[in-house]
Structures are given as C-alpha cells and as structure tokens.
Amino acid sequence: MHTSAMNGAESLIRTALACGSDVCFTNPGTTELHLVNALDAVPGMRTVLGLFEGVCTGAADGYARMADRPALTLLHLGPGLANGLANLHNARRAFSPVVNIIGDHPTWHRACDPPLASDIESLARPVSRWVRAASSARTLAGDTASAIAAARSAPGGVATLVVPADCAWDAAPGPAAALAPRSAAPFEAAALAQAAAALASGEPCALLLGHRALRSPGLAQAARIAAATGCRLLCDTFVSRIERGPGQPRVDKLPYFPEQVRELLEKIPHVVLVGTRAPVAFFGYRGAQGPLLPASCRVHALAGPADDVDGALEALAERVGADRGALLAASAVERPARPSGALDVAALGQALAALQPEGAIVVDEAATSGFPYWVQSTAAAPSTYLGLTGGAIGQGLPCATGAALACPDRPVIAFQADGSALYTAQALWTQAREGLNVTTILCSNREYRILRLELGRADVPRPGPVARSLTSLREPDIDWVQLSRGLGVPAARAETADTLVAKLERALHEPGPHLIEAVLS
C-alpha cells in the first residue's frame, strides 16, 4: 500500500475516530483488506474479531446500549452482512446506534457479477434507517460522517455504508469532520396537559416507559410522578436497557402473552406512553387481535422513542406537583436468599438475583428459563438489564460481549437460553480472546420450550412426533461444557441449585469469561 498520501480507507477510519466511534467489530475478507490495513496505519481504533458476523453485529448492539455511541462493524460483502442481519434487526428494535461498513467489489468489477456479488442494499434496507453505497474515495469520508450522524440521530439506529474496494484504496483528500446528529424532538404541550389530566383524574393510571425513559434520569422523574400520583410504572416486555435495583423505582414489565397484557391493562383506564408506543401482541393468534390495549383503556402519548423523554418526564413531574426530592419508599422486598435443592427455573432466577454483584450488567436471553427472574430480582443489587428487543434469537452472547467491551470495569452476566445460544456460540471465543468478564449462565432445558408452550396455544395440546422432534434439543444432548471449552472459555456444569450457587460465585470472582451449564430439572 502506498503510504505517501491518505487513501479512502484511512480517511474513513480517521473520520470515524473524529466522530467518536473507536471500536470496530469485524470479520473482514479480501474486499476489506485496505480497511484492515488502515486500522494498523491509524492508531486509536479498538478492533475485535468475531468468528461469525452475528457476533459482530450483536456485540455492536450491546456496545451501543452501554456506551451510547456507535461502534463500527466491518463485514465482507452481501453474505457477511447477511450473517449479521438478525442481530441488526434486534439493534434496530433497540434503537441502538450501529454503523455497518460493508466492503464490496471495486466499482468497475460489479458489472462482471463475480461469485460474491449480490444486492447489498436490498439486504441492508430492512434493518437500516440509512443506507448508502460509496461511489468514490474522494467522498468516502463525508459518507462516513453522514452514516455516523444518521446512526446517532434520535432515537438511534442502524446506518449501513457499502464501500467498494477501490473507494478504500484510491487516494482521498482527508478525513471529514463530525456532523451533528438530529436531537430528540420536543414533546408537545397538549400531550403534557393530557397526561397530567389523566394522572389527576383519580382513576388508575400507568406510565408505560420505553427506551431512554428507562435510564436513571428518566426513572428518577418517573419515581417522582409515581410518588406524587400513585400511578404504576410499566415497561415494554422487551427493553433495550433499564436500570434496576435499590435506588430505582419498581417497574413492572408487560407480560409476554397478549391475554396477560390485556388482563393487566383492563384494570388501568389511563396509560401514558413515554419513550414507547402502544403495546402490540408479539405474535398474532387465531381469532385474536394485534393491538393490546382494551377498549376501556385511554392512551396518552406523551413522548415517543425519538422525543425528549427526559424533558417530558421532568415537565410532567412538575405539572403534577411532585416533590423534587421524592423517591418511592425503598422496597420492602428482601434480597433473595441463595436457593438450595433442585435446579428449576425458580431456583435459577433466585441464584442469579442472590449473587449478581453490584453494578452487574445482566443480558437476558433466557427465554422461558428467565421468566421468574424479573420479579425475583426486584431487590437484587443495582444492575443494568438488557433485553431481546427484536425477538431474533442468538443475541445474548454477542450482546454481552459488546457490553463488556463498553464497560470493562463492570461484571457482565449472560443469562442465556440454550437454543438461542446455539445460534451465535462463537461469541464465547471473542470473550476469551479479549479477556472479558462475562459469566454465562447457560440455561439447559434441552428444548425450544417456548414453542412447546406455543403449540398448546395453537390448538395442538398433544404434539405429534414431528412437532416434538423439532422442538427438542435432545438426541443428542448438547454438552455445553465441552462446547465452551472448545471455544476457549472455562466451563462447569450444575445440576442442583447448590452447585449452581457455588459455581456461579466462583465464576463471578475469577477474572475472564466463564460458562456454567445449568441443567434444568
């Protein structure tokens, strides 16, 4: 490579650094090698190899949730992007800022339709709020600044920049300056008045909180409002991030199944939306409907995900006359005791709630195995909780990897279902290579248990042999201890609650990644 003048690749990396993006999750190929070389030529970018692109994109999502700025992913043409799409779908639903740099054939080679060519933009659009194919090295730095500004614009999202190889290797004028992202939109006075009136109505009322309303500033205002008005605090079933524990108000998650949500909301005639939208069914069922709010429930949309939720909540607190210093009374719930005996999902959640260290980041892709944990952990040590926003499984281990890179001083716990973990188990290797403090609790029920439940809901109370086989992870059983060790992460198995407690305690005290296979009874 000629180093006398800056090339497009170097202008891209320098621009990203100038825009505050200094981590790159990558699995590069031949079309990305000039960008790889630029990562050597330009100091300051932390580069992390994933052995599969779903690890890179899921890590970028986890990183963004904790760092509040976009990492880059650097991926290899259409297939490399394709492998990362499922976790980009989750990132999109989490409003996580992520900037994908997708290498492509040189502009002049596309007409040859070489084997790896495909319509990258068609693949990118469903997950991206911003897509562009660079056309020249001269304009690549500007494209990069635009991509990063698009990803950072409220409420945050995925931007995808396709970089033909010649745009990387041709001479470039230099880096571009950062562009200002679009800020959160102001809330509307009428919406504020409507929400305040609902809270003053004397009828039961709830704030349904999402996205940035679940960070500490928003939660503090929500706590003031709840203290002043007695309203309930709810959040979406799947949240990108929420702060929890003593010092934070109690927030109840909407349940997973639609009839449970409807039952809950039937008792609440007023729901004020802050940072989210009106709830919809995760899946549509025969004879059911998608929207979940009963006719008896009035919705008051105070602020959506792209709006100034902190300002809206503070204004609402003032409007309802909340005490500035008010917080909800500390919960009377005791931190749970360590469980003993059989290892079922109740004991599993209790063990985690009992042992999670202060400041832990809990990444929950435990699916059915994690159902009891939310309530059990109400009084657990303060933590940050990250959820599966888009429903695309295989998110937990990569997300934990990215969160650990964003917060090297905080312990990360991947609370992880087995079926989902099998999608992107390669993340364990990246955790080992980077020496990350991630403890994975691998919930081994050896089924896609959610599908067993859903079969019953689909009028199949007694599934046939095909349905049983397709929802079973047995024959043969997965040996997670060997699988994890094969990928470089020390592992142990627990078949009782007592063993789980002992192994978990030890793993949390030792630096570096660990996996504990919790074999559920």
Next chain:
Amino acid sequence: MHTSAMNGAESLIRTALACGSDVCFTNPGTTELHLVNALDAVPGMRTVLGLFEGVCTGAADGYARMADRPALTLLHLGPGLANGLANLHNARRAFSPVVNIIGDHPTWHRACDPPLASDIESLARPVSRWVRAASSARTLAGDTASAIAAARSAPGGVATLVVPADCAWDAAPGPAAALAPRSAAPFEAAALAQAAAALASGEPCALLLGHRALRSPGLAQAARIAAATGCRLLCDTFVSRIERGPGQPRVDKLPYFPEQVRELLEKIPHVVLVGTRAPVAFFGYRGAQGPLLPASCRVHALAGPADDVDGALEALAERVGADRGALLAASAVERPARPSGALDVAALGQALAALQPEGAIVVDEAATSGFPYWVQSTAAAPSTYLGLTGGAIGQGLPCATGAALACPDRPVIAFQADGSALYTAQALWTQAREGLNVTTILCSNREYRILRLELGRADVPRPGPVARSLTSLREPDIDWVQLSRGLGVPAARAETADTLVAKLERALHEPGPHLIEAVLS
C-alpha cells in the same frame, strides 16, 4: 387445530409432496407451528432440524445438488431467513433448486409492526429468482406449486414463498397439482457451427464446462470431443458438482488467482463455453480488470447454464466426428500412496485422495488447505465433488449434511477449513441426530490463511498487528475435538500424516458422523 377440513398448512405440505419435494430442513418458530403440525398430519415429508438456519439452507443446497430436486426450508420470519441467506447465496450461484417457506405474522397483524416484523421480500430478493408473499389460505397451494416449478426451472434456483400464519391456519380447498418447470433452452445451430469450427481450426482449444456439463452424461460427450480433437477440458474454479475419477475424463479447474487464469488461457486461443459463462476474477485487484479472457482468446458460447448442455455436447461430438465409443485413455496417474511424516497441506490432500472410498461425495470447503487435493485426486476412487460456488463461507458442513441425506448409501467427506467451519458448526449436531455417514476432515491451520495471501497481494507484505490479529484464529486456539464432541459428533485429533491416515481410515469404516481435526504444520 381443527382437523375436519384441510387448512392452508396441510395444503402446502400435500402440494410439495405432489411436486416431488419430500424433505424439509427447518428451524421453526411460533409463526410456523401450523406448518409443523401439518408435517405431523400429512405423512411422507422427512423433517430435519437445524440448530441455525444457515445449516438448513446449506443442507438444502447440498441435497439439491445430489437429488436434483428441491427440498423445502421452513424458516422463522425475516431473521430466520436472514440467518440462512449466505448459504442461499451459494445455492443461487450453484443453480440449486431450493424452496424457502418463510413464516410470517398473520396478514392482519403486519400493520401493528410487532417486534419480529421486517421486510422479508427485500431480504429474499437478492438470493431468489422467485419471491411471493401468500395472501390467502385459498391460494396457498397454488403458490406452493408455482414456487417449486420456479425452483426447478432450468438451470435451477431459489424460490421464496412467504406464508403469513393465517394463510397456514385458515381453511383451504386442497392441494394443487405440480406445474411443469421451464425446460432447458435449445442450443443454437450457429453457436454449434462456430464451436465446431474452432475445434477444427487446428489451434489449441478448450471446452470450459460448468453446471450440468460436469455430470456423467455431459462429461462422456466432452470426453468424446477431447479424444477426437485433442481439446482440453476445463471447469470453473468453483463448481456446484462434478463427477471424477477413473471412467471420467480429466478436467482441470481454472486456478483461483486471476493472473494464473490469464496465464493459462493465453496459451488457448479458443474457449468453448458449455454450461457456464466467460470467466471473471473472483475479486478485483488494484490496477487489474475483471474479465479474465486475454485479448488473444476467442470465446464460443455454445450453451449457458440454462441451456440444453447435454444436447449441445452430443451434437458437438457428432459434428467433430467423434467416435461414439471413444473415451479418453485411462489416466496413467497412479492412485496416490498414503502419506507419512509431517502433516502439511500436501500430505492432507494425499491422505484424502488415497483413502476416499469409491462413490464418496467430497464437499470441498478446505480453502487454501485444499489447493493440492484437486490434482492429487485425479486418479482417486470415483467420487462426486461439490464446491463453494458463491464464496460465502460456512457452506461445507451444511452442504455435506444435505448431500448425506440425499444419498444415504454413499459416504460423504467434508473437507473443511477451520475458519469457515466456525460459521456453521451446528451442522455437526444435525449429522449426529440423523446418524449421517459424514466424515469431516477439519483442516486446522488456525488462520484465515487466504487473507494472509491476499494481504501480500494488497501491497501489505508485512501486515501490522491488527491485520495479523484479524486473520488469526489463535489466542485462544479452537479445540475442535471438544467442540465436535459438544455437538454430539465423535472426534479425534491428528498432528502427523500417519495419525491422520489411521484416524481417517477408522472414521470411514465406522457408521455415523466423525470429525478429525487435522492440525497442520
């Protein structure tokens, strides 16, 4: 589920069976459960669970290459399809007939934009020749017949049918009859005359063969032509399938790097294309060009992939006066001896060539570790060879899985690079569950070695620490023996050629899947 009347799901499965598709590779979710139940209700469809969708689509590709008819994949919404796209890209480039059934939310639920909703058609189009979203259970059977006919139409390809859940559970009139796929197009008389004239010119000439020209009937005609005219037989660098060994003519693969191809073709002024197109560079390099035929070379396009290649080759053989019974003289090359000593890529290929049983199916995703094998195996026992047509890595283990399901009586050998295997190692579990006779030779060089070579070609003779780190699979080393056992496949390690020979011989003699980690020196 109400069984009194047929529902859409059952009409889809019955239609697929009527069209000759009786294998389904799947990882279903909630939106697919009525289809899963139909797989129980309707006998005759073999269902195979993959723990990741890339396994399902790669297996469908391998199945199609060996069975010459499409399997179904049954995948869960946009993210499920996304996870399978890379291997659908390979299937597309192999002209493999594959029919994707992608479950989706009920039609009435899409407007709610639930978390798992995305633009499935935008994701499907880049890999599919046919895409349709079903609109009603009443027309679903017809959609299915259309999808299968589209996949089977010459030269074969990927069809994607999106099935909203209500189209599966609503009442349906019954299955649809099979539709006739589009046949191969006739070759043109003028092209035949031109090709015959080239062969009669007295100048060096080659047939460049692709797709169906590499099956036994086409190869027999190519052998007659070569015997009569002295022309060379060449094939694309990456072929979907070719028959090899004694009884088949020698066919030389085009080399991988463009300058090697140009050097070869500079000596051949006439190239007749049969079942393929003029060669292009796999990647575009700085200062290079995409098309690979030198100006001195004249191209004679006799038949493309969608044309009647067998008819064209037979007509050409007649035209050049080839002897009906003529075959090339049996090669004088001896079947290679078993190697001994250090385990390098030469010994690796030699071991496979020496030991591969008669009738083996060799799935080659060995990348740089497989470079010597093609020549070494010229005189090996008769075999069918499947290549990485689209360049999207992670194809070998799934493809071997599908090939083994298509040909239960034939041994399958997955000749597999380590970096690529890490993309879709979950295929090992499916091999274990289905008891498939797949022997994986896992070529463990602990690098993305092709990228090390490409770095040198990208003017980076001394890669920096980032480039070295991003092309290394070390720190930590992957332990393939543990990884394989964790997924249920017995495994062993070989660090010398002698151990490899012993382990390989044993694995080939024992039923069921095995993996041998060949640690390369």
